[in-house]
Amino acid sequence: xxxxxxxxxxxxxxxxxxxxxxxxxxxxxxxxxxxxxxxxxxxxxxxxxxxxxxxxxxxxxxxxxxxxxxxxxxxxxxxxxxxxxxxxxxxxxxxxxxxxxxxxxxxxxxxxxxxxxxxxxxxxxxxxxxxxxxxxxxxxxxxxxxxxxxxxxxxxxxxxxxxxxxxxxxxxxxxxxxxxxxxxxxxxxxxxxxxxxxxxxxxxxx
Numbered sequence: 001x002x003x004x005x006x007x008x009x010x011x012x013x014x015x016x017x018x019x020x021x022x023x024x025x026x027x028x029x030x031x032x033x034x035x036x037x038x039x040x041x042x043x044x045x046x047x048x049x050x051x052x053x054x055x056x057x058x059x060x061x062x063x064x065x066x067x068x069x070x071x072x073x074x075x076x077x078x079x080x081x082x083x084x085x086x087x088x089x090x091x092x093x094x095x096x097x098x099x100x101x102x103x104x105x106x107x108x109x110x111x112x113x114x115x116x117x118x119x120x121x122x123x124x125x126x127x128x129x130x131x132x133x134x135x136x137x138x139x140x141x142x143x144x145x146x147x148x149x150x151x152x153x154x155x156x157x158x159x160x161x162x163x164x165x166x167x168x169x170x171x172x173x174x175x176x177x178x179x180x181x182x183x184x185x186x187x188x189x190x191x192x193x194x195x196x197x198x199x200x201x202x203x204x205x206x
Contacts, residue, residue, distance in 0.1 A: 004063040004070075005051055007041040009033075018089070027087045031064060031073055034094035041066055045046040048087055052078065054136060056143045059105050059131075061095055072104065072138065095138045102172060104131045108144045109182065117154035117184035124187060125149060128180045132160065133172040140168035 007029065010021070013130060018028045032038040041064070051057045064071045077091040095101065107130055110142050117123040132145055145163060152158060157180045160171050172178060 003051065003054070003057055004064065004065060005043060005047060007043045007064055007066045008038045009067055010042045022086075022088070027090060029090040029092065031066070031071065031092040031094060033073075034096055036060050036071075036094060039066070043090065045087060048090065049085070052087065055106055059103055059141070059182060060143050061138050061141055062092070064092060072097070074101070097138050100135050100137055101141070102133060104133050105142055106131050106144045107147050107181065109147045109149060111148055111150035115149045115152045115184060117152050117156065117186075121154035122182070122187050123154035123184040125152075126180055126183050126185055128157075129160075130180075132163075134165070134169050135172050136169045140166060142166050142169060145169075147200050149182060149184075152182070152184050154184050154186040157181075159170060 008026075010017075010022070010028065012018075021028050021042055022045075026042040027045050027048050029041050029043055030038055031041055036114050038181045062075065064073050072095040073092040073094055075090065076093045077089075078087060079089040080087055107125060107127075109125070112118055112125045115123075115125070118125060134141075134145075145165065147158065147163060149158065159178045159180055160173055163171070163181065165171060
């Protein structure tokens with residue numbers, strides 16, 4: 001997904017300068033990394049606020065249009081007001097197309113309603129992970145990773161090694177570990193009903 005935002009270079013630094021900038025409806029930010037020097041920038045608050053409402057803005061390669069010069073980057077940090085819907089600051093990291101990057105990607109769970117553990121067993125899906133850190137070249141970075149639950153049964157878990165990752169994308173996990181992504185919990189009431197029915201069956205035959 002291609003996402004672009006407009007920004008302007010800024011010279012003023014410090015708390016006072018940032019406060020004055022925010023009063024004009026702009027958000028102080030910085031873009032750093034790569035071969036260039038860190039550049040102080042500012043962004044229209046409303047534009048940034050709307051972009052931050054999109055899930056893909058947190059995990060996609062972004063295009064920063066800084067006074068007409070475009071740079072590719074990733075969102076690395078956002079500072080928000082404690083209780084007001086106000087963005088205080090944002091950090092962006094430049095992206096080098098030839099170097100692999102690390103990024104957390106959201107997981108999208110599908111087909112939970114037709115999973116045997118839910119549809120037949122009455123189980124409940126538990127999402128143990130909601131995102132996954134991956135390593136890949138910028139061109140291969142996915143906006144999300146799909147997690148298909150259609151074959152899961154109650155009491156079983158789905159692990160990172162079982163995910164279908166896009167070509168060129170590698171999951172970042174500790175050596176020897178295979179974290180659980182999701183599981184289907186059997187509902188205790190169903191288990192008790194089945195046990196009661198099993199006990200009652202022999203009695204009924206007497």
